Amino acid sequence: MKHLETAFRFLIIITLFISCGTGESLKQKITVANKTSVQLKDKPVILVRDSLIVKEGTVLYPLLTRENGDTVASQLDDLDGDGQWDQLFFVVDIAAQDSLQLELKWVKTQPEYPVRTSVRFGKRSSRETPVVAKTSDTLYADKVHRALRYQPYQTDGPMWENDKVGFRHYFDGRNSKDLYGKKASYITPDTVGVNQKGEVEDNYHVMADWGRDVLAVGNAVGIGGFGLIAGDRICRLGITNDDTLNNIEETVFNIMTEGPVHTAMHFSYNNWKANGRIYQAYETTSIWSGMYAFKNSVKISGLQGDEALLVGLVNSNTDHALSELAVNDKYVILYTHDKQTYDKVWYLGLALILPRDAYLGHGEAPKEGPLSNTFFGKLKITENKPVDYYAIGAWELSDPGFTDSTYFKNYVQNLAEQLAAEVAVSIE
Numbered sequence: 001m002k003h004l005e006t007a008f009r010f011l012i013i014i015t016l017f018i019s020c021g022t023g024e025s026l027k028q029k030i031t032v033a034n035k036t037s038v039q040l041k042d043k044p045v046i047l048v049r050d051s052l053i054v055k056e057g058t059v060l061y062p063l064l065t066r067e068n069g070d071t072v073a074s075q076l077d078d079l080d081g082d083g084q085w086d087q088l089f090f091v092v093d094i095a096a097q098d099s100l101q102l103e104l105k106w107v108k109t110q111p112e113y114p115v116r117t118s119v120r121f122g123k124r125s126s127r128e129t130p131v132v133a134k135t136s137d138t139l140y141a142d143k144v145h146r147a148l149r150y151q152p153y154q155t156d157g158p159m160w161e162n163d164k165v166g167f168r169h170y171f172d173g174r175n176s177k178d179l180y181g182k183k184a185s186y187i188t189p190d191t192v193g194v195n196q197k198g199e200v201e202d203n204y205h206v207m208a209d210w211g212r213d214v215l216a217v218g219n220a221v222g223i224g225g226f227g228l229i230a231g232d233r234i235c236r237l238g239i240t241n242d243d244t245l246n247n248i249e250e251t252v253f254n255i256m257t258e259g260p261v262h263t264a265m266h267f268s269y270n271n272w273k274a275n276g277r278i279y280q281a282y283e284t285t286s287i288w289s290g291m292y293a294f295k296n297s298v299k300i301s302g303l304q305g306d307e308a309l310l311v312g313l314v315n316s317n318t319d320h321a322l323s324e325l326a327v328n329d330k331y332v333i334l335y336t337h338d339k340q341t342y343d344k345v346w347y348l349g350l351a352l353i354l355p356r357d358a359y360l361g362h363g364e365a366p367k368e369g370p371l372s373n374t375f376f377g378k379l380k381i382t383e384n385k386p387v388d389y390y391a392i393g394a395w396e397l398s399d400p401g402f403t404d405s406t407y408f409k410n411y412v413q414n415l416a417e418q419l420a421a422e423v424a425v426s427i428e
Contacts, residue, residue, distance in 0.1 A: 026055055026106045029428050030064075032092055033099040036421040038414075042091040042290025043423060044262070049086055051427055052104070060106035062088055067101050073113035075259030089262045091289055094423065113260040116163040116289035118187045121255065122154030122194060130198020136254035137171070141246040144173035144239065151200045155193035158253065160263055160285070165292045165393055166211070167223070169267075169285070171253055173246045175238035176222035179215040180204065181341075181348070181395030205342070214341040214348060214395055220365075220374040221312035223350055224296055224391025226283070227371055228274060229308045229378065235274035236371040237281065248272045262288045278302055284386075291415060293353075293392040301384045308360055309381040311389055313350055315364070316373040317341065322362055325409070327416040332359045334377050335392075335412055337405040346396050349408035352377055353390040353416050390419065 030047075034040050064072040074090035094100050122131040127150040145151045157171025159180070166180030166188060180188070188210045195201040204213045219240045221227060228235040239246050249271035256264040264286035272279045279302040287294040298309060313322070318338040325333040335351035338344075360378040365371050379387055392412055394402045401407040 026053060026060075028053055028104045030102040030104055031099055031426045032094060032102065033424045033426075034094040034096060034421065035424060037096050038417050038421045039096050040092070040094045040418055040421060040423070042288065043094060043418065043421070044089065044091050044288050045423065045425060047088040047425065047427070049084075049088075052088065055106065060108060061110040063105050063107045063111055064090060065103050065105075071111065071113075072102060073116075073260050075257070075262055077257040077259070077262065077264070079256050079264070081254070081256070089259070089288075091261050115187055115260050116185075117161070117259065117261060117263040117287055119158055119160040119255055119258050119263045119265060120154070120188075120190065120192070121158040121253070123152050124198070124200065125152070131194045131200060132198075136252070138253075139171060139173065139246070139251040141249050142244075144244060144246050146242060147244040154200055155204065158255075158265060159188075159192065160265065160287055160294065161188060162263075162287050162289050162291070164290065164398060165395070167287075167294055167391075167393070168213075169265075170217075170222075171251070173239045173243070173248075173251075174241060175225060175251075175269075176217045176220065177225045177391065178213060178217050178222050179348075179350075179393040179395075180211060181214040181346075181393070181398055182211040183397050184210045186210065211395075211397065214346065215314065215350075215393070216316055216342050217314055218316050219370065219372045220314035220316060221310075221371060222314055223312075223393055224294065224352065224389070225312050226296070226298055227310045227312070228279070228300070228381075229310050230275040230277065230304075231306050233275050234310065234365055234369075234371050237269060237272060237274075240370055247274065256284075260289075262286065277304065282386075291392075292394045292398070292411070293390045293415065295388065295390050297386045297388045298381075299384060299386040300381055303381065303383045307381055309358075309379040309387055310376045311352055311354065311379060311391075312365075312371075312374040312376050313352055313391075314373060315340075315375050317344055322364070322375040323409075324362060325413065326356065327353075327413055328356075328420050330356055330420040331416040332356050332377075333412055333416055334362055334375065335409065336375070337408050341395070347403045348396070349392070349394040349402055349405070349412070351392040351394075351408075351412045353392065353412070353419065354379060355388060358387055390415075 076085035
């Protein structure tokens with residue numbers, strides 16, 4: 001999964017000045033410079049292992065501190081699953097045209113930080129057995145929930161969140177992405193989607209202290225789910241709720257990393273049968289603290305040249321047209337804002353931040369069929385080359401400002417500007 005490292009590296013420009021001093025060989029000075037006119041909030045910074053002085057054969061943990069001694073929450077990510085960490089991940093706030101001085105040293109006891117990201121994945125092996133936590137699973141074409149006659153997965157599949165918002169992926173064959181509105185910054189309880197007996201239970205469509213599921217997905221791909229347009233035909237990745245046989249021979253899921261500021265998952269869709277063709281599709285979904293969004297990276301092989309990637313934005317509860325906004329030379333935004341939650345009770349802003357160099361326009365799926373009730377963005381897709389985009393969900397009970405369409409538009413526009421802003425990192 002070396003493509004994962006490439007997918008993350010756009011976030012930073014790293015200029016390396018590594019010196020191996022004698023007494024301080026495990027200490028390094030790090031400067032993070034924001035040379036843009038954008039004030040950065042929770043900006044991700046990634047330092048790859050080769051850029052750092054590491055004492056091999058010793059279990060040590062990173063400790064990042066500011067000049068005033070305050071710690072900066074960070075984590076080590078093992079993205080390729082080989083048992084050795086690949087990168088150091090942290091987020092920082094930096095004013096426009098400013099820089100931040102940090103010191104990195106290695107300590108024997110792992111520092112504790114406020115938990116601002118998480119992923120939860122649970123499964124029961126039969127109707128009679130309780131849900132247990134898992135970090136990976138494989139779904140076969142004939143093992144979807146309608147064929148089994150019970151739902152094996154807690155919250156229908158993995159749920160991931162940060163301190164602002166939560167999402168879930170229907171791993172039961174549908175491959176839609178749903179939205180949890182959060183009223184609190186803490187991580188939601190482990191009991192979301194399961195009862196005291198360990199049975200799968202839909203207990204998240206009622207209001208809790210932390211919030212609730214707020215988005216009606218239906219046969220749409222939800223918020224940020226994807227499919228293909230092959231020629232003039234829309235191809236769904238997976239099935240709808242009533243189908244008993246998947247169009248994907250084998251779907252493999254694993255949690256790549258989970259930590260206080262960064263969580264990432266990977267999906268492999270092996271032998272996806274669509275429009276008389278067979279594709280291999282790969283998806284990396286990640287979230288970091290501080291944003292009402294997640295990042296998605298999609299790669300597909302088996303393309304014949306007439307395909308485009310379809311990224312969905314459910315529209316079942318709005319009559320408003322889809323709005324388009326070109327922010328800068330890097331991103332295009334597609335968004336809606338309306339009382340588009342269940343029963344149209346609350347205001348909810350939904351958006352996609354799409355790469356401008358791959359953008360081919362937008363459209364709307366049919367009202368009926370295997371993929372319906374959704375707007376979509378069309379993106380150029382190249383054989384075995386990842387395409388990155390972001391999905392945003394902003395609920396009025398998370399921030400009362402989101403009742404206003406202009407406030408929501410400004411938030412998404414600012415987020416796109418922050419994502420486009422590059423920081424220069426020097427290490428010595």
